[in-house]
Amino acid sequence: MSWRSLLCCCCCLALAFAAHADTHLDVGVVVFDPGIPADVATHTELRIFPRIREAEAQYLPVNLQRALQDAGQWGAVRVVPRPNALYELLLEGRIVESTGQRLRLHLSGRDASGRVWLQREYVAEAAEDDYPVPPGADPFAGLYREIAADLDAVRLQLDAATIAAIRHIALMRYAAALAPEAFASYLAGGEAEPYRLLGLPAEGDPMIERVLRIRNQEYQFIDHVDEQYGQLHDRMAETYSLWRQYDREQSLYKEEYLQRAATRDSAGRRGSFSAMQQSYYAYRAYRLQEQDLAELAGGFNNETAPTLIEASGQVYRLTGTLDNQYLEWQGILRDIFAIEVGLPPSAGASKDFAVPSQ
Known part of the structure; x- marks a missing residue:
């Protein structure tokens, strides 16, 4: 066996070992x-x-x-x-x-x-x-x-x-x-x-x-x-955490309300009014947080900035939501592949290119 053949075999073995080791x-x-x-x-x-x-x-x-x-x-x-x-x-x-x-x-x-x-x-x-x-x-x-x-x-x-x-x-x-x-x-x-x-x-x-x-x-x-x-997540995190906190507080208040209402007396009514007033302010803050969060949430669902990306020497401009941009990019890649192998555009990929998990 020549040294070239031996080197080739060693490389193939190394590649196979690396594939199995990872x-x-x-x-x-x-x-x-x-x-x-x-x-x-x-x-x-x-x-x-x-x-x-x-x-x-x-x-x-x-x-x-x-x-x-x-x-x-x-x-x-x-x-x-x-x-x-x-x-x-x-x-x-x-x-x-x-x-x-x-x-x-x-x-x-x-x-x-x-x-x-x-x-x-x-x-x-x-x-x-x-x-x-x-x-x-x-x-x-x-x-x-x-x-x-x-x-x-x-x-x-x-x-x-x-x-x-x-x-x-x-x-x-x-x-x-x-x-x-x-x-x-x-x-x-x-x-x-x-x-x-x-x-x-x-x-x-x-x-x-x-x-x-x-x-x-x-x-x-x-x-x-x-x-x-990741960027949308981080932008939303602080407001989302506050919204969760207020949501928990409101839920606990509702769960305890009947018990408080059943046990309050005349003095308790004055205390309950104060508690209700505090709860109202907390609930108002919760609704404001909900509104702020809804506005931030729109960043996930509305159109994002167009994406410029290069493939095969051409620059493509993708628009719409991230999901729509992803689908558009998959279609472009399928067409590039089809052209390279001599097939009509969009004919080189199976209809299951985007497949549900099995």
Whole structure:
């Protein structure tokens, strides 16, 4: 064997070992389902303010993202507008209840092979000493740490070869979504069955090189989207924490009101009037905070600044919400890929390029 062949073999072995040794999966945390009932009449009873809940659906995933980053057991952890075939581990959540007193989230997590990591509800109660909320803190931080610990427990049950297979499956699912005729044969399963890896393209395959370049360009935009979610979160945090505090105080007052009303006497009535007056001022402050929060929440739901991004020597201008910009960018990347491989624009990708989690 020549020294060139030996060097080539050593490089291939080193690459294979590195792929198996790296156990840090990249994670996508999808913007949560806000869990708003269709029956508007129930909103007041359930203490749901739809505009605020819509903002919470994008605020709370950032808390989960940062808990996973703090754990230090993962690769890139990004908040993303919607699920697709890009992510090695995908987390989706639904807000069941969100008040100043209690947070209930239903979380599900699946890796690219379809293996279920999480499927349960998490509940946390805020204590009196959680308020006022210090800068950078959250009264329900323990809930996110519990989710991170559960995910890590699953990760520790998987060996390096299984982790490497998940990463390869994620890449092949992404490639097959772009060019089914070229890459679908590398995978088995799907739909109701787990995905299995049947093979990988040869090293240096020009088609997979194009896929990797397109994927990197999508990651580039996802990083921009993730940064925007983080900035909106931080801008909203102080007012949101105050709103939660007042919400908790108002709820506790309502729970105790009947008991106070039943036991007050003549002297107590004067004391109760004073308590009611204090409660009124607190409630007025709460409503003002709610109004301020609703205005900030609009930043999540209204159009953001246009995004300028480069691909294949051209600069593209994306407009609308982050979700709309993401969809527009995916369409551009599909068209670029199709043109490069000699297909009509929009014909190079499967209709499942943006796919629900399995």
